[in-house]
Amino acid sequence: MKKYEVLDKLNQKEITVDEAYKLLYKKQYKVRRAHFIKLRFDIKDEKAANVLLKTLFFLPVPMLFVRLILKLVMKKSQGKMGLENIPLTHDQILDLVTHKGLLVDVQAQDDANILIKTI
Numbered sequence: 630m631k632k633y634e635v636l637d638k639l640n641q642k643e644i645t646v647d648e649a650y651k652l653l654y655k656k657q658y659k660v661r662r663a664h665f666i667k668l669r670f671d672i673k674d675e676k677a678a679n680v681l682l683k684t685l686f687f688l689p690v691p692m693l694f695v696r697l698i699l700k701l702v703m704k705k706s707q708g709k710m711g712l713e714n715i716p717l718t719h720d721q722i723l724d725l726v727t728h729k730g731l732l733v734d735v736q737a738q739d740d741a742n743i744l745i746k747t748i
Contacts, residue, residue, distance in 0.1 A: 630652055632653060635649050635652045635653055636649070660728050660729070661728070661729040661730075662692075662727055662728065662729060663692055663726075663727055663728060663729040663730075663731065663747035663748060664691065664692055664729075664748070665689035665690060665691055665692060665747070665748050666689060666690050666692060666695050666726075666745065666746070666747050666748070667686075667689045667690075667744075667745075667746045667747075667748060668686040668690065668743070668744070668745055669683075669686070669743070669744040669746075670682040670683070670686070670741070670742070670743055670744075671741070671742040671743075672740070672741045672742075673739075673740035673741065674740075689748060692727060692747070695726065696723060696726075696727065699722070699723055699726065700719075700723070703719045703722075726747065727747070728747065729747055729748065730747065731745070731746070731747040732744075732745070732746050732747075733745040733746075
């Protein structure tokens, strides 16, 4: 069904708004899985720590290791990580991290910057 036909039926109240939306936007996009995660750290006035972290994370980290570490940390913390205000479960957080194209730029109050990118 063409776009104008759907809008015409909606205008004539033959279909509901939800049905029209489903007809217009029925194409589902498949989200690609990330295989690696790239981490970049920048801590102000800490040259030695910056060099160490940039050396450790020069190459992207395989997502397998990231998932294992996140599962272990979340299991041990049991709500002690300060994530009580985030309305996501542990499984949802793991699912979000494994999608390709995620870019998180964390800027802490103590002038530390962390860039997380999934590839």
